[in-house]
Amino acid sequence: MEQNPPLIQLEDVWKTYELGQLDLTVLRRIDLKIESGRFVVILGPSGSGKSTLLNIIGLLDIPSRGKVLFEGKDTSAFSEDRLAGLRGRKIGFIFQQFNLLQHLNAQENVMIPMLFQGMSEERRKKRAESLLDSVGLKERMPHRPSELSGGEQQRVAIARALANEPDIIVADEPTGNLDSSTGERIMSLLAELHKEKKKTIIVVTHDPTIAEIAQDIVSIKDGKLEKNHKKGEKFVWEEKK
Numbered sequence: 001m002e003q004n005p006p007l008i009q010l011e012d013v014w015k016t017y018e019l020g021q022l023d024l025t026v027l028r029r030i031d032l033k034i035e036s037g038r039f040v041v042i043l044g045p046s047g048s049g050k051s052t053l054l055n056i057i058g059l060l061d062i063p064s065r066g067k068v069l070f071e072g073k074d075t076s077a078f079s080e081d082r083l084a085g086l087r088g089r090k091i092g093f094i095f096q097q098f099n100l101l102q103h104l105n106a107q108e109n110v111m112i113p114m115l116f117q118g119m120s121e122e123r124r125k126k127r128a129e130s131l132l133d134s135v136g137l138k139e140r141m142p143h144r145p146s147e148l149s150g151g152e153q154q155r156v157a158i159a160r161a162l163a164n165e166p167d168i169i170v171a172d173e174p175t176g177n178l179d180s181s182t183g184e185r186i187m188s189l190l191a192e193l194h195k196e197k198k199k200t201i202i203v204v205t206h207d208p209t210i211a212e213i214a215q216d217i218v219s220i221k222d223g224k225l226e227k228n229h230k231k232g233e234k235f236v237w238e239e240k241k
Contacts, residue, residue, distance in 0.1 A: 005072030006033040007168070007200060008057055013066035015052050015223075026052050028223045030066070034216075036167070039194045039201045041214035046206060049223040051172055054204045058091050058170040059083050088116055092161030096173035098153040100145040106132060106156045107141040113163040131159035135189060151182035158189060168200045169193065175207070187213060 015027040026049045034040055034057070044050045055061040056068060059075060068075045070090075075083065087093075092113075100109045110128035119127075132138050135155040145153050154174060161169055171190065175183030187203075191213050194201045203210065211217045219226040 004036075005069065007036040007071060008032075008034040009067075009069040009072075010056070010063075011067040011069070013056060013063040013068065015049075015056065015061070016064045026223050027056070027063070030225055032057075032218065032225065034200065034202065036200055037194075037198055038216055039191070039214050040203070040216045040218060041211045042202065042204045042218045042220060043208060043211050044206065044220040048220045050204045050206075050220050053220060054170055054172050054202065057202060058093060058168075059087050060093075088113065089164060090167050092164070092166040092169045094154070094157050094161050094169065094171035094174045096176040098145070098150075098157045098177075100153055100156060100160075102145050105142050105144050106137060106148065106152075106159075109145070109156055110160045110163055113160060117164055127163065128159070131162055132156070134162075135159050149182075150178050151185065154178060154182075154186050155189070158186070158193075162193070166199075168202065171201070171203045173205055174203065175205070175210070 010030050010032040013027060013030040013032075014025065016023050016025045018024075030053065042050045042053060052061065056063055059068070059070070062068070062076070070086065075086075078086070101112070104112075107125065107128045110131055111124040114124040114127060129138065129141060132141055135158055137152060137155055137159070140148060140152060140156075145156070148156065154177075158169075158174075169190065174190070175186050178186060187210055190201055190203065193199045203214070205211075
């Protein structure tokens, strides 16, 4: 019986940025497999290349060398329109800075991704209301981001990430701008999405405590993968001063 390919697979991925006459290589020889339905944490200190790696996993960026396979298909052959369509249908994004539109209220922010999928306004409104209710913010729907706390804004961002029912949620330092108790609530919400909704969750962080709820831990340092860990293995991140 033929086994299904990994959901996402990186093969010998490198990423180099040209900065004038200098070349800055931020990722080197990355080989990584992410299976469907897993909770993955990419852990590393600031400047380790983890956000660049997440952008490549989420198809927001392309490698300088190497391949990114999505469900067994080489994405280097995809047009930008095809990549955008794949991101819109399959991947939900959560960012440290929330990235909410300040002139729109919570409900309208959650509706945005659905607009690009051609959903009717009535359906967009109902789904946004349902999603905000699921993250405990139904009463905050008419409020704009400036009227919401950081934790509330991040929950709006999570609701927005779920708008098109993606299979994958990728989160870049989702608790980075939150206090510890609010951050714990956000991570509990992501853990619930993984358990109850069977979502594949991929989180980038520098906080080793977040790794405690992951099934797979990918540690990265100086643009190279250090080690992959499975749940149950003791893991301590020691950042050099």
